[in-house]
Amino acid sequence: MSDIELRNLSKRFDGTTAVKHASFSIHDGEFFILVGPSGCGKSTLLNMIVGLEDASEGEIRVDGERVNDLDPKDRNMAMVFQSYAIYPHMTVRENMAFPLKLARLPKQEIDSRVAKAAGILELGDLLDRKPGALSGGQRQRVAMGRAIVREPRVFLLDEPLSNLDAKLRVQMRTEIARLQRRLGTTTVYVTHDQTEAMTLGDRVAVLRRGEVLQIGTPRQLYEQPENLFVAGFIGSPAMNFLPARFNAGRLELPVGSLELARDLRAAVAASEGPLVAGFRPDHLRAVGDRAQADLCFAARADVVEWLGADVFAYFDVTLEGFEAVALPEDLDIEAGRQGRSSLVARIDPAAGLKEGDTLDLGVDAAQVQVFEAGSGRNLSLSGRLDQA
Amino acid sequence: MSAAGANGGRVERLFWGVGSAVVVIYALLPVAWIVSLSLKRSADLGDNRFLPRVVSLEHYATVFRDPQFSAALWNSIGIAAISTLAAVLLGAFTAYAVVRLEFPGRRLILAGALAIAMFPPISIVGPLFNTWRTLGLYDTWAGLILPYMTFTLPLAIWTLAAFFREVPWDLDKAARVDGATAFQAFVHVIAPLAAPGVFSAAILVFMFAWNDFLFAASLTSTDQARTVPAAIAFFTGSSRFEQPTGSVAAASVLVTVPVIIVVLLFQRRIVAGLTAGAVKG
């Protein structure tokens, strides 16, 4: 078990920079997630840690020892690939035994470790099959098994669940979490799926275009995103964004205005350019009368998604007098078009909301985060930090 | 299976079944014929019957007694095997570079190989004949191995490139992470996965060399390097006046049967090789 430290780590391919000056530490035994949209550099970062790619600049230290110049085979890390990378010409048993044979372990030891791993992953009946005869989920398990038999210092998983169907993905997710807790091995997990990141990670690093935007616990990322991108990337459905203006101590939105806390007022006043207000669907709620929330407005439900325990309702609002927000393209959030925008709210299923119903909605000032549109900086956070 | 129902299905199955039978008979007829011819007694060769009246092995005895035949067989096997080894080795180097490495001239090499695949061998037979006589390569193994190797290189390169593209090279990375050196990763993971493709290419190359007649007829003259196709074509028999039909038939069967066995044993690999370059590539 080990801790990993990255110091100013960069990777350049001819002309493009895949990873820019990454500096952070992964603690011993931690389940650490690298998450971001495709092309953000997360896989490159993982490949540098395991040694499949050389760093252009910077250092990787494991337990304080610099490993930059070590061959992958000498780093004692195990990796699960997106494609599983199971050797098609070897049986399940041979696949799992392969790293141990390379390490020249005695046969007895190999057999017992393979048996143990097979037991943990319920692969006992499949040991003599070839990968061709396995289902997607079983292959995934074999790849996991090959990783754990080595009892490595670090586990690296590169999008291990993305080739599974939705149901199996959720099941394997829990299994991986349980396994990691049981073994307590430092784990670095790459994914583009923020749900995986939030459910699995002790801590999560959000990457975009080679840069680490924020590192924190899932809760920190959810509640205190440092910028617009993290705010929009984390959470499902995504955070609601509306264009906003600051006017005489109040934040004006297309749906009304609200009083800002005093410390936030200063930060907002000092900001440059247009503003974006964001609030989570959980914080946009149905209100009985207009005194129940700091900002209230009536809206018509366009689409109602009933998910059993939750109802997500999409409301259509006009942006009269406001320019639609320009959100980062790689967020894939529709920020509004032709002077209209859509807001999502999580509604109590008991309310019996139907499509076409008009509802009074409210949100509290404390739940609204204000971003500087140009830089994406979260002003609310800096306000709160100043306060603290 | 269609709207016509079970009846239509039966008719359809019968149709394809009869079709299959016709194809099989057409494909095997000449082989059956030459086997049957080789088993006829000399006296019965002119009886115009498909099957022998009496089965006799006299022609096989004649062929085995003839030193020409065993020499040709040995030449064919040796020359084809060495050509195959050389073509597959050089072809594998090139195909690996073309598939795995990024370099200017990649396309040029593939296009050049393709051009040579279309090249008419007769066009270079004259110069080779003249040059080989000067260099002392005329009527030697090397004199045939060189053109065979060259003419099969395009086939080897294209087929191997098509197969190498299918090899999951990522497994090389997986093996490295699992603790293998580059060499171990190659031996334990890449080589076993690439081997079937290499084997397919080798069979195709071997069959080309084994089959060739033009180079063999032009660049050899004696038992020293004359291969089976040339020996059969030029076979004269014991006397000038007797047509050596029976002996030719027996010799033909002797060189055909092992090839057919190989072909049937490795039919999957051969079909894969034949179609890899042309369809997948």
Added chain:
Amino acid sequence: MSRRAAAEHRLAWLLCAPAVIAMLVVTAWPMLYAVWLSLFRYDLRFPDQRQFVGLDNYLSVLGSETWWQALFNTLLITVGSVSVELVLGFVFALVMHRALIGRRLVRASLLVPYGIITVVAAMSWRFAFDPTTGFVNALLGLDGAWLAERWSAFFVIIQTEIWKTTPFMALLLLAGLTLVPEDLLRAARVDGANALQRFFRITLPLMRPVIMVALLFRTLDAFRIFDTVFVQTRGAQGTDSVSIVGYNTLIARLNLGLGSAVSVLIFVCVLAIAALYIRGFGIDLSRREDA
């Protein structure tokens, strides 16, 4: 260019060098040598009379009836065999594609003609059609000396070629057939296309690239025909192919100058055929190189 890229280029060229050199030395150089030789009067039986004659050899070949007849014969054999092979190959491919039982057997037996030595195949058919040893006359109730008469000899030669090479065509086409997505055919069926319409409107257009490549290779291959003609008629009865003419001039008569002119002309014909396919039918070979 980074140092790593430079090292990669070096390694690549090092790996390609042996094959490239072999191909240049054994094909490109002899071809140029053939062009050079074709400009001389050069008969190995009278090596002292070697002298530069310019294009005289070409004029003499192009002025001879033998060359034009051989070219006609070769084209006849090529067109005759390749067109029948295409149709027959398609039938065989469909049989293999659709037959539920015996599919392996059909494929295995098709590999037999492919695997057999051409000289042996030509011998077998020659004996089969021979009036004294053969069974064909008896079977058909005929009494002809097939290989002793020009047109029937062509029939035997072409049919031998077809027998020997249809399997190659069929296997390529079968591979092409399996590339046509089954869902497309189902969709066409739902859209109201019958079996014939599905074949001509869906299968055939999708297989066009495979068909063209197979045709190109088989045409060039058929144009080089030598073994079958040599074994069955040796070019007698006016059945010479251009390769036979080249062989007879070069190897049998040892006339290197004249023979090289024939060789160069054959090469030009092959270039013309390839150009016709690539330009005329729009075969995109570069696409294959990218894949």
